[in-house]
Amino acid sequence: DAKTTQPPSMDCAEGRAANLPCNHSTISGNEYVYWYRQIHSQGPQYIIHGLKNNETNEMASLIITEDRKSSTLILPHATLRDTAVYYCIVRVTNAGKSTFGDGTTLTVKP
Amino acid sequence: DSGVTQTPKHLITATGQRVTLRCSPRSGDLSVYWYQQSLDQGLQFLIQYYNGEERAKGNILERFSAQQFPDLHSELNLSSLELGDSALYFCASSAPVAIPTGDQETQYFGPGTRLLVL
Numbered sequence: 001d002a003k004t005t006q007p008p009s010m011d012c013a014e015g016r017a018a019n020l021p022c023n024h025s026t027i028s029g030n031e032y033v034y035w036y037r038q039i040h041s042q043g044p045q046y047i048i049h050g051l052k053n054n055e056t057n058e059m060a061s062l063i064i065t066e067d068r069k070s071s072t073l074i075l076p077h078a079t080l081r082d083t084a085v086y087y088c089i090v091r092v093t094n095a096g097k098s099t100f101g102d103g104t105t106l107t108v109k110p
Numbered sequence: 111d112s113g114v115t116q117t118p119k120h121l122i123t124a125t126g127q128r129v130t131l132r133c134s135p136r137s138g139d140l141s142v143y144w145y146q147q148s149l150d151q152g153l154q155f156l157i158q159y160y161n162g163e164e165r166a167k168g169n170i171l172e173r174f175s176a177q178q179f180p181d182l183h184s185e186l187n188l189s190s191l192e193l194g195d196s197a198l199y200f201c202a203s204s205a206p207v208a209i210p211t212g213d214q215e216t217q218y219f220g221p222g223t224r225l226l227v228l
Binding site (some may be wrong): 032034036038041042043044045046049061087091099100102103 | 112145152153154155198200202215216217218219220221222223224
């Protein structure tokens with residue numbers, strides 16, 4: 001699996017958009033980008049994933065650059081409950097191993 | 111609620127002992143993954159089972175073993191426990207289809223078992 005690089009921490013004001021970047025410059029053509037988050041020692045929670053196109057669901061939007069070497073997770077209106085560690089991972093299709101890096105600790109402030 | 115259940119929630123034991131952690135995947139999911147999360151090492155992939163068979167192996171110690179049963183629940187056995195085995199152990203499940211594509215590899219995590227070895 002390709003290695004990902006994320007900033008260790010970010011702050012965001014409540015109600016504003018949180019933009020979390022992820023670099024995956026060695027991503028392969030068959031690797032998907034997945035985002036998970038973990039709130040204070042709870043089980044990681046799936047957020048969104050994509051291959052090439054931008055994706056949106058009820059939780060977030062995922063913007064993948066055209067060369068697929070980086071992506072940005074967007075939480076459009078961050079709330080205090082979005083404070084968590086956000087993990088960006090890339091996975092080869094049909095492979096078992098997931099490599100979670102250190103993630104980004106997002107702190108949403110009032 | 112992800113639909114993945116893990117028991118027990120908390121476990122306190124002594125060094126040298128053996129424990130079994132249990133995981134029930136989401137209904138219909140065929141794959142089960144085990145992860146260890148300790149304070150200084152983040153989330154580490156241990157092992158994956160698919161429909162009863164081992165599919166992928168990560169940084170799992172020889173003192174640890176796992177299996178997936180015909181009803182698809184899984185158990186992680188930890189033996190000769192050491193202080194350093196104290197951690198959160200998470201189970202995840204995925205793939206309600208026989209040959210999942212990346213689009214179907216989303217993992218859903220359980221609430222974890224917190225193991226404390228004294």
